[in-house]
Amino acid sequence: MPMQVQDLLKQSDKLPNVPDVVRELIQLLSNPDANYSTIAERVTHDQTISLKVLRVVNSAYFGLSRKISSIDEATVLLGMDKLKTLVIASGFANSVSEVEGIKLPDFWSDSFHVAELAQWLAHHTDLVDKDEAFTVGIVHNIGRLLIHLAEPELAVQVQETVANKRASRVKAEEDAFGFTSQLAGQKLLEFWRLPELLSRAVGEHKRPFAAGEPMPLACVLNLACYLNACVRNERDADLVREGFPMAVAKAAGLPESIVYELDDALSLDNGLDQLI
Known part of the structure; x- marks a missing residue:
């Protein structure tokens, strides 16, 4: 079963x-x-x-x-x-002191950076509240944390599968658990009775168009994760602009000119790492 x-x-x-x-x-x-x-x-x-x-x-x-x-x-x-x-x-x-298979300082630093990017994007659209954007950035990966806490052995196997490029994370998680860490995160936020807007955005941000009409907050989170990955991989700014998902940006209510401001986003520093 x-x-x-x-x-x-x-x-x-x-x-x-x-x-x-x-x-x-x-x-x-x-x-x-x-x-x-x-x-x-x-x-x-x-x-x-x-x-x-x-x-x-x-x-x-x-x-x-x-x-x-x-x-x-x-x-x-x-x-x-x-x-x-x-x-x-x-x-x-x-919220947790130790998690098998996850380096917590790196995990939270990554989450904080996504939060800061989501908030920056929210400042450029009338469809998303900046505080909600920041918060959804903080919790966007909470499902992965939950999986590692509850099923550490399986979670570490998934990490290895992804690291060895044998499958995407979504495919590896679905094979191992029958669901993704995004769904786990959505259900955890619902369990905590946090606003539905946040839980749905966490659940839908990887594929914001999959559930029909895309949520602007999920789209902002999707873009923040894209920009964060670009920073992490030290991608050249021209390539960042070239690969920027304009359809997602449009659904988030962002202007087309946002691509010319991305250098500001790529150099953000939030000062939050001291909280870790």
Whole structure:
């Protein structure tokens, strides 16, 4: 009998441990009337997150002229938008301490970079909210994490199959588990009761046109993953522009001129790696 995604979710002791305050914050993202002051207060009481956030705020990346010692101060100086991204990134980066077959610093650094690229793209379209784009970038690969936590031996076999170029990751995962890590990620986000927009985007971003009408958020995530792979492989900027999926960009509501701005995206630095 083939494995089901639900079999992974039943192993509750294996699931990433994301703080409630982070999940509440994500649920508020799509609410224009959200009161973030209570969330900032909750963050203050979560010592792990607040210490990590303050460490980043006080880093050379932000270049502030004085030391910031409280979340309230950080909110005043940086604004709630920046604080939201730092809290969400920190909450996920600390959700697991060890995963067989995955180097967590590399995994989260990669996720943070996709998040930053997704947010950059969202700034260029009216169809996607930048906070939702950032968050979906952070969690876009959470399904792979879940698979490695729940089925480490099979997950490592999949890694080896992909590394040896015997199959694409999608094919290797479907052969080994009967489903992809994108579907596993979608089901985990649904299990956590995060907004449907995020869970669907995670599930659909690899093939945004497969389910009919493409979701702009899934398209932005698809493009962010493309750009991230280009950066990782040090692809020449002209080749990046040449290969940029314009049909996906159009579905995301991006202007055709976006290809001439890609150099800015390729040189992004988010300063978030210190959260790892």
